[in-house]
Amino acid sequence: MAELPPEITITVLELQRQLLSIIHKTTATAFILLESYGETEQTIVSLNDLDNIRERANTYYSRFYTLLLRIADSQPIASNAMLELLERSIEEAQANIAASEATIREEKRNWNLP
Secondary structure, X not given: OOOOOHHHHHHHHHHHHHHHHHHHHHHHHHHHHHHXXXXXXXXXXXXXXXXXXXXXXXXHHHHHHHHHHHHHHOOXXXXXXXXXXXXXXXXXXXXXXXXXXXXXXXXXXXXXXX
């Protein structure tokens, strides 16, 4: 089994935790928005934005899950391509998480949601 350095595994697992939090926040925000204001032309735009954030978070979460399993199954070491994909995914997810959090806060502020 190919093993990653513990700090990389910890980083990926922490990113997955943050991605799950984003999925929860977008779903909760969309629910509150829909319950508070209904489905209008204005809310549909915000709901679509929130849905896109949730889908991206889900994609990164799934990618990390798959990559960690494939790397763990690799013998005797993981391929450079797989390790490069993991590294690139970490960088992209970190940037995406920050942007997603900002967008969720903005949507809540725009609609005066808790």
